[in-house]
Amino acid sequence: MHSVSTRDDPPRVLAPYVRVGFQDGALFLGFGSIRRPVHDRTLWEPLLRLAGHFHEPRTRAEARSFLDDLCEADTSRAEAVMRLLDDGNHLISAHAYDPADRYSRHSLFYELSGADAVQVQLRLARARVVLLGCGGIGSLVAVTLATAGVGELVLVDADHVELSNLTRQFLFTEADIGLPKAEVLARELQRRNRDCRVLPAVRDVGAGEDLEGLPDCDLFVVSADSPGLTGTVNAYCVRNGTPWMNACYVNDIAVWGPLVIPGATGCWDCRPLTAGAPEGEAELSRLVAGINGRYQAPSNGPVNMLASSLAALDALRYLGGFGTPASLNRRMGVWSHDLMLDGQDTERDPDCSTCAAAVPVREGVR
Ligand SMILES: [Zn+2]
Known part of the structure; x- marks a missing residue:
């Protein structure tokens, strides 16, 4: 089944900064401070297959269809796997990374x-x-x-x-x-x-x-x-x-x-x-x-x-x-x-002689 991307379901890819590995009886998803352990062994293979599926741009609907085939109608397992990838910024917009762009890293x-x-x-x-x-x-x-x-x-x-x-x-x-x-x-x-x-x-x-x-x-x-x-x-x-x-x-x-x-x-x-x-x-x-x-x-x-x-x-x-x-x-x-x-x-002192009367003029850039 091929689904069409929509505004609410844009195509995403697995972020190139995601790494996986095994240590102390757990699968570790992610790298650096977003690294988290997955102890449930039944999730390991579908998770790795789904992550590989996202090497190409995929919509959520496409991923869900792929997962349903993998998990053989075990809805809760499919949802758990999808949630693991969704949390932690592991999936990014398909257009977010162009290696040739000067700001790509x-x-x-x-x-x-x-x-x-x-x-x-x-x-x-x-x-x-x-x-x-x-x-x-x-x-x-x-x-x-x-x-x-x-x-x-x-x-x-x-x-x-x-x-x-x-x-x-x-x-x-x-x-x-x-x-x-x-x-x-x-x-x-x-x-x-x-x-x-x-x-x-x-x-x-x-x-x-x-x-x-x-x-x-x-x-x-x-x-x-x-x-x-x-x-x-x-x-x-x-x-x-x-x-x-x-x-x-x-x-x-x-x-x-x-x-x-x-x-x-x-x-x-x-x-x-x-x-x-x-x-x-x-x-x-x-x-x-x-x-x-x-x-x-x-x-x-x-x-x-x-x-x-x-x-x-x-x-x-x-x-x-x-x-x-x-x-x-x-x-x-x-x-x-x-x-x-x-x-x-340096929390605000409401009686500060300098800034007590200051009101938020703007937030962020001009
Ligand atoms: Zn002040």
């Missing part, structure tokens, strides 16, 4: 998260991201977003490439020393994806700076280390209804988030996230400033990569609409020395 990742890869890629192509800071974290977030197909990136940084940057700012070379980071980075991103529109802005981004001249965007990513900048950006973004996220390191800890969506999540000011100077204690404040004024971060390539990759993944999740960003209402950290996962709650 990412498409599988989006499908693995249960999203429609075509829609995710369209959302990314429509998105504009402003990166404040193009150093160790900003440059790696930028190249991850550009090569993933984000449509437009604005790179904001006043610094020039220095010799001591090269341990972690891998897109810069010795030949780039002395050149503006934003411009060198723009050149490197265009070499990697000419479809991404990249606009360099060689300008300062400090606390109290005028952010009004920056273009409207779907997401700000802040990785500049100017003291107080996060508070300035937070106030600006809450006022304008623009989502933003922080990415940084705290010595040995790779940090990303919170991802702030004004009116929907907590903001940077909802809860104290960092230690500050004592209030009303002039002498103590002077002593604190004297110590902190000589601070130099022990910036390390792998820690920069860790923070930037996890921040970029959350940015792609948010912009593309797949999965759930890990840093929604949380400031996350990986302790690189002992691999502990850390998180600070």
Whole structure:
């Protein structure tokens, strides 16, 4: 019997990321975090045959007909087998994966998260991201977003490439020393994806700076280390209804988030996230400033990569609409020395002086 695909029953195929195997007396279906054991031996053969049937595009009706023949009218067994394949994103749209497409491997990742890869890629192509800071974290977030197909990136940084940057700012070379980071980075991103529109802005981004001249965007990513900048950006973004996220390191800890969506999540000011100077204690404040004024971060390539990759993944999740960003209402950290996962709650405080009046302006891309 050959059935016709309909809008409600589109043809699907077995996702290429599905693997099966036997271990400890069970058949394991799937791979990675969606791997699950099937202990009922009567399901093994029909399950494997049905999975093989989906090497070609099949509608649900076609699969059911195939299964009914296999299970000889044992309806409950046929349903159990079908359910095993249906759960866990093992079956994907017949058009979701074209090995020759530049984004094809990412498409599988989006499908693995249960999203429609075509829609995710369209959302990314429509998105504009402003990166404040193009150093160790900003440059790696930028190249991850550009090569993933984000449509437009604005790179904001006043610094020039220095010799001591090269341990972690891998897109810069010795030949780039002395050149503006934003411009060198723009050149490197265009070499990697000419479809991404990249606009360099060689300008300062400090606390109290005028952010009004920056273009409207779907997401700000802040990785500049100017003291107080996060508070300035937070106030600006809450006022304008623009989502933003922080990415940084705290010595040995790779940090990303919170991802702030004004009116929907907590903001940077909802809860104290960092230690500050004592209030009303002039002498103590002077002593604190004297110590902190000589601070130099022990910036390390792998820690920069860790923070930037996890921040970029959350940015792609948010912009593309797949999965759930890990840093929604949380400031996350990986302790690189002992691999502990850390998180600070950034849930919304209804009395927050910055965001109490914020209303959800928009969700997702423009
Ligand atoms: Zn707040």
